[in-house]
Amino acid sequence: MAYSKERYTMQYNFNEIEAKWQKYWAKNETFKASQNSKKEKFYVLDMFPYPSGAGLHVGHPLGYIASDIYARYKRHKGFNVLHPQGYDSFGLPAEQYAIQTGQHPAITTAKNIETYRRQLDQIGFSFDWSREIRTSDPSYYKWTQWIFIQLFNSWYNKDTDKAEAIDTLIAKFSSDGNASVNAVCDDDVVAFSADEWHAFSSKEQQTILLKYRLTYLAESEVNWCPALGTVLANDEIVNGVSERGGHAVIRKKMTQWSMRISAYAQRLLDGLEKIDWPQPLKDSQTNWIGRSQGAEVIFPILAFPKGEGTRPGYLTGGNNSHVLLERAKEMRNNPTQAEDILWQSLKSKNIGYKFRRQHVIGNYIVDFVCLTKKLIIEVDGGIHDAQKEEDTIRTAALNELGYEVLRFRNEQVIGDIDAVLKEILQSLEKIVVPPSGARGISVFTTRPDTIFGVSFMTLAPEHELVTQITTPEQKKAVESYIEATAKRSERDRMADVKTITGVFTGAYAEHPFTKEPIPIWIGDYVLAGYGTGAVMSVPCGDQRDYDFAKHFGIPIPNIFEGVDISEEAFTDKEKTIITNSDFLNGLPYKKALKTAIYELEKIGQGKGKINYRLRDAVFSRQRYWGEPFPVYYVDGMPQMIAPEHLPIKLPEVEKYLPTETGEPPLGNATTWAWCTEKNEVVPNSEINHTCTFPLELNTMPGWAGSSQYFNRYMDPQNEAEIFSQEAINYWQDVDLYIGGSEHATGHLLYSRFWQKFMFDRGFVPKDEFAKKLINQGMITGTSAFVYRNEDTGELTSKGLIKGLKVTPLHVDVSLVNSSDELDIETFKKTRPEFKDAEFILEDGKYIVGREVEKMSKSKYNVVNPDDIVKEYGADSLRLYEMFLGPLEQSKPWNTAGITGVHGFLKKLWRLYFNDNGSKVTDTVPSAENLKTLHKTIKKVEEDIANFSFNTSVSTFMICVNELTAQKCTSKDILEPLAILVSPYAPHIAEELWEKLGHSESIATVAFPTFEPKYLVESSKEYPISFNGKMRFKMELPADLPKEAIEAAVMAHEKTKEQLQGRTPKKVIVVPGKIVNIVG
RNA sequence: GCAGGGAUGGCGAAAUGGUAAACGCAGCUGGUUUAGAACCAGUACGCUGAGAGUUCGAAUCUCUCUCCCUGUACCA
Structure with a gap:
């Protein structure tokens, strides 16, 4: 009986061993990163998980195992390793569960975290759990709120190309106004002087500053998901429906917080070059940012339809208009003969345009004016001959105000009214009046070199000019087209790219150079959300324009030399030679591009421009389970709560749905007002708008909490600062970041943005947060x-x-x-x-x-790591997940194969123990033993450096197979072997280490050093090939010179057999590698 | 359409200019102890998606084509 008990204890009892060491690590805080260490730092980070209710399946730990191996290896190599873990614990699933069950999301989240922690612990990760963070914990989101305030209090200075404190902007405004400020800001800022700045009310000043802040409140069109009751970011929408749940998404205007990420577009692009991230991931960020270089061109709008167009203000007078108005009235009642004749023809839209008489414009009273066309008609009597100079000044002043002036003499009007009217009508037709302040249709093009190939223009159906320029004849067609496209969902529109639709507006624009009229169409192939929502259509150079032109019978002028465009558009920039294009004739693409931009700038109708696809990121969500904003509202203007009063904790609510009035769930909170005297959150009933104000009802999006968490791990318990300068200066940045590629354009882009902002403001020393990133496959x-x-x-x-x-x-x-x-x-x-x-x-x-x-419950193919760990142990699971294949590749799970690595661990164990106990001896290792060991050390170190963990598992198997065959019992071999294995299978390694007589953990024992001398061979088995085909092998001394090898090979009888009497043409000898005989 | 990655035994894979298939699973044969099963020994199968080129020699480098995966999209 005693024998069998002994035998039992000498078996590889993984469950017992693993529980024992997990307890030991926790108790001794074996993996706690030291805050002040003389060792070199190494920061290994996993993308922290969202703790879902389903728990982990075997796919989740893959990346964690890889990073854990790396972290453990680095500890063996003498680094002070930071390897933290936490939870991205705000999010939609917990909230939806709360809506269904009434259970507070904090409770479900805590429960899920408990499950995750248990599951993670049983796999034996070397996380420093003393640094755990949870994004939903007020002590953490306090700092998310803090960063938000920093962003609010910053603007982007294009001159210094970085974010600066808002104070510096205010200082510029008070000294020079905004004319000299070169900032990234809203499009609609108007110029003001320093004096005007001081004259603005506080509210006006705040409104202006909001247009410059890096996080700002703006009415924007958002992706609204009625089913979820919230706004979604672009990357939360897949194929036109919500990523979560697949609900319909519509466009809606709402006042939202936005992040001015567009300010960083170029730097986010440039930064990619200095980080070691996977190329596909960099590519998707590059595409997402979508930089395109080209030009913005303005096409004046021609021929507003008669009587239509914009409705300019009636009151066009200047500062003295009250005086002039009296005089004008008087003049109206006493017209001259000529004026009266003309008025009879002009009044009541007689010639198709509305005219006014004796109208005040600026400081003048003009005889007749058509306000829609900004055309003034003056009828001059004899007196004007004497004051020619004065009239010139008058005309110039009116021109300055944007009016054309047409002068007639009394005699002309009285003598030949028809000729006068004809001239007036001609002028009216010709005049282009830019609508509502704009000077024409602005388009963005990457091919300004093809400007002479423009044969029409196309506006997105949603373009604001569409309703203004459409002619009465086309009105019906245009309206029904707009209605039809609005009905088509974005998804339909995308799916149905082939069908060409569009309609003519009846209006024309003027070509900047040829001055030819260009018909303006609308078509849904032009997207309202990209560029200016309008394109100059060059059918010969763009396939979409070509198809559109072909479909509607619009001319397709050819401006490319020696190119046939009868079948399709010609889009090869490199082979382009421009022709039929005036000053661009004979130029290749690049030269033509530059020349076109130069000429456009010269006539003031365009300029070189870089356009980005990247839009500012909407930062508000109409949800409960997210970070509350540290914001209250005074007179509609947002105010930041001072950082010392943070965190602003999420209030309790009765229910987690939007309110009946459509407000976000926080609208249900009864204690959600800010008292500026007590500096605390108080009941809504105390709101008086003098010292107590309503708080923001939106919460922050999912990516808020994950955009700086990697820095918080450096000093997670710090209550006074987001992290100490000491901590950030020591840890600097993440050395290795492992996670899924699905975060390419979300988390990984936003985090880089915030990091650059933090860098600009001097909070962090690096402007990229992760040097190296690896995407584990699914x-x-x-x-x-x-x-x-x-x-x-x-x-x-x-x-x-x-x-x-x-x-x-x-x-x-x-x-x-x-x-x-x-x-x-x-x-x-x-x-x-x-x-x-x-x-x-x-x-x-x-x-x-x-x-x-894909693993999913409904497919009955989910494999739970708990079961695997119970049956085979954590070390087997770890090894097997690595053994499956290359880390970055997606691969199918098949539990059957795990017996292979499990068998390996048992075999490893039996190298150290037999039924009677330890086999390990002090025997001096044989050369063979040493060769096996050092071969393994070399390969494993190379594999870890290349993240090729699958091949190192194979290497271990070969090593153990060889040592078993060699019957190796030498401690000098088995000790280093335990260390080699320890990053991969830490539990068994600890146990072996302890049984070898050590009392300390194996975790920081120095990694064995590879010594090449043990691999030196005295002989080499040369493969002898004939015409590249290996025929036989030959054992030869390793240091044999080339000539001797050749001689030896040629003398071999098998060589003669192969040659059958032929003389070889050539003999290739590569010493140490191969011999190849040609002939 | 565009961008990126890939295609090697029945399966997961290895080999990145020099002996193709290491290592593991599954298969087959035999053995040992069996309640289940575990363990030990042995063993077959296979010529790198197709074609061309460079080379003494190509899974590996170049070109053309086919198919698969991932991302993205009327981006002007």
């Missing part, structure tokens, strides 16, 4: 299927379904063994609907079908 599930015969209802084994009409049905993967046989009895028990099903077997077995799919 682990997919291997679903299993049974096949139901549609005719008989029988379940047919996979090999017999050919020719039958069968429906595949998912079965739980846990009921299938490694040979794809179904456990029929258990299947019947767990799926009552198949209790009496007839099974058609092959060779007495039911074989299931297999297919690789």
Whole structure:
């Protein structure tokens, strides 16, 4: 009996070992990163998880295992390693669960975190749990709120190309106004002087500053999801529906907080060059930012339709208009003969345009004016000959105000009224009046070199000019087109790219150079949200324009030399030679581009411009379970709460839905007002708008809490600062960041933005937060299927379904063994609907079908790590996940293979122990032993450097197989081996280490040093190939010179056999590698 | 359409200019102890998606094509 007990303890009892060491690590805080260490730092970070209710499946730990191996390896290499973990614990699922059950999201979140922690702990990660953070914890989101305030109090100075404190902007405004300020700001800022700045009211000043702040409140069109009751960011929408739940999304105007990320577009692009991130990830950020270089061109609008167009203000007078108005009235009542004749023809839209007489414009009273066309008609008597000079000044002043002046003499009007009217009409037709302040249609183009190829213009149906320029004849067609496109969802519009639709507005624009009229169309291939929402259409140089022109029979002028455009547009920039283009003739693309921009700038109708696709990020969400803003409102203007009063804690609410009046869920809170005297949150009833004000009802989006969390880990308990200068200066940045590629344009872009902002404001020393990033691939599930015969209802084994009409049905993967046989009895028990099903077997077995799919509950292919750990142990799970294949590749899970790595661990254990106890001796290791060990050290170090963890697991297997065959028992080999294995399989390594007689943890023991001398071979087995095909092998001394090798090979009888008497043309000898005989 | 990645035994894969398939799973044969199963020994299969080029030699480099995956999209 005693013997069998002894035997039991000497078995590899992984469950016991793993529990023991997990407890030891926790108790001794083995992996606590030291805050003041003389060691070199190394920061290994995982993307922290959102703690969902479903818990972890085997796909989740993949990245964590890889980073853990790296972190443990770095500890062995003598680094002070920071390897923290936390939870991104604000989010929609907890809130929706709360809506359904009434359970507070904080409670479900805490419960989920508990599950996650248990699951993570049992895998044996070396996280420094003393640094755990949770984004939903007020002590953490205090700093998210703090950063928001910093952003609010900053503006982007384009001259210094960085964010600066808002005070510096205010100082500029008070000394010079805003004329000299070169900032990233809203489009609609108007110029003001220092005096005007001082004259503005506080509210006006705040309104102006809001246009410059890095986070600002603006009415913007947002993606509103009625089903979720919230706004979604662009990256939260997939194929026109919400990423979560697939609900419809519509465009809606709302006042929202926005982040001026567009200020950083260029730097976010430039920064990609200095970070070691995967190329596909960099590419998707590059595409997302979408830089395109070209020009903005303005096309004046021609020929406003008669009587239509913009409605200019009636009161056009200057400062003395009250005096002039009296005089004008008088003059109206006493017209001259000529004036009267003309008025009879002009009044009541007689010639199609509305005219006014004796109208005050600026400081003048003009005889007649058409306000829509800004055309003034003056009828001069003899007196004007004497005051020619004065009239010139008058005309110039009116021109300055944007009016054309047409002068006629009394005699002309009286003598030939028809000729006068004809001239007036001609002028009216010709005059272009830019609507509502704009000077024409502004377009963005990357091909200003093709400007002479423009044969029409296209506006997005939503473009604001559409309603203003459409002619009465086209009005009906345009309106019905707009209605039709509005009905089509974004999804339909995307799916249906091939169908060409559009309609002519009836209006024309004027070509900047040829002055030819260009018809203006609207078409839904032009997107309102990109560029200016209008394009200059060059059918010969753009396929979409080409298709549109072909479809509607619009001319397609060719401006490319020697190119046939009868079938399709010519888009090859490099081969472009411009022709039929006036001053651009004969120029290649690049030169033509520059020249076109130069000429456009010269005539003031365009300029070179860089356009970005990246839009400012909407930062408000109409949700409960998110960070509250540290903002209250005074007279409609947002005010920041002073940082010393943070955190502003999320208030309690009755229910988590929007209020009946459509306000966000925080509108349900009864204690949600800010008292500026007590500096605390007080009941809403105390709101008096003098010292107590309403608080912001929106909360921050999901990415708020994750955009700086990596820096908070450096000093997570600091209550006075987001992190101490000491901590940030020591830890600097993340050395290795591992996580999924799905965050490419969300978290990873926003984090880089905030990091650059923090850098600009001097809070952090690095403007990129992660030097190296790795995307682990997804682990997919291997679903299993049974096949139901549609005719008989029988379940047919996979090999017999050919020719039958069968429906595949998912079965739980846990009921299938490694040979794809179904456990029929258990299947019947767990799926009552198949209790009496007839099974058609092959060779007495039911074989299931297999297919690789994403892991999901509904597919019955989810594999839970808990079960694996229980059955094979954490070390087996860790090794197996690494062994599956390259880290970055997506790969299917198949539990069957785990017996391989599990067997390896048992074999490893038996190197150290047999039934009687330890086998380890002080025997001097053989050369063979040392060769195996050092070969392994070399390969494993190379593999870790390349993140090739799958091959190092193979290397361990080879090593253990070899040492077992060598019957190695030497401590000098087995000790270093335990260290080598420890990053991968830490539990067994600790146990072996302890059994070898050590009392300290293996975690920081120095990694064995590779010594090349043990790998030196005295001989080499040369592969001898003939014409590149290996035929036989030959053992030769390793240091044999080239000539001797050749001689030895040629003398070999097998060589003669291969050559069959032929003389080789050539013999290639690569010493140490190969011999190749050609001939 | 564009961008990126990929295609090697029945399966996961290794080899990045020099012996293709290491390592593991599954298969097959034999053995040992079995309640299940575990362990040990042995073993077959396979020529790198197709074609061309460079080379003494190509899975690896170049070109053309096919297919698959990921991302993205009337981006002017």
